[in-house]
Amino acid sequence: MILEFLKEDYNAIIMKLIVVGILWCAVLLAMIIDFYFGIRKAMQIGEARSSEGYKRSVAKFNQYFGMLLYAFIFDAIVPISYFFEFPISAVPVVSLLATVALVFTEGKSVYEKADEKQRRKVNASLVQVLELLEKKDDVLHDLLANYKKQENESKSDNNDSSVDAGGV
Numbered sequence: 001m002i003l004e005f006l007k008e009d010y011n012a013i014i015m016k017l018i019v020v021g022i023l024w025c026a027v028l029l030a031m032i033i034d035f036y037f038g039i040r041k042a043m044q045i046g047e048a049r050s051s052e053g054y055k056r057s058v059a060k061f062n063q064y065f066g067m068l069l070y071a072f073i074f075d076a077i078v079p080i081s082y083f084f085e086f087p088i089s090a091v092p093v094v095s096l097l098a099t100v101a102l103v104f105t106e107g108k109s110v111y112e113k114a115d116e117k118q119r120r121k122v123n124a125s126l127v128q129v130l131e132l133l134e135k136k137d138d139v140l141h142d143l144l145a146n147y148k149k150q151e152n153e154s155k156s157d158n159n160d161s162s163v164d165a166g167g168v
Contacts, residue, residue, distance in 0.1 A: 020072055020092050023099040027064055030106035031057075037110045064102050071098040 035057055042049050075092035 016075070016092055020075070020095050023092070023095050024065070024068055027068060027099055027102050027106075030103045031061060031064065034106040034109050067098055067102070068095065071095040 038053075038057075039049060042053070071094040072092065074094045078094070
């Protein structure tokens, strides 16, 4: 876009901005479709829809559109019009590639089955249980040490209060 601006080729700039706008709308539409089906899948498996899930959606929105902004900046800086004439030079190649990758990712997410998501959660829980079992000796030792410490403190508190009451 820099060369188009220097050449005062405003038609090419406007065309590139229109294409980028269409690409951004395509990503937004893909995200909305994924959001809808994600809520539907959560309802099917009886999963609670919490603010954490919505926060992840907002974070994904920020990440995706941040990536698209970087792609647009790259397209604005790279002088593709130096190599090609107007119709081809109006295609923001990096933005197009980023959009294809993001829409593909969202499409893949929509086609994932709810039971696959549930299976991943069960596997993650199993890993956590196995980690706890691996560390059980340390955990039991710490619990026993804390119990003995609290018991000793309660005995010393009782002894202190009986000495105070006896001295009055």
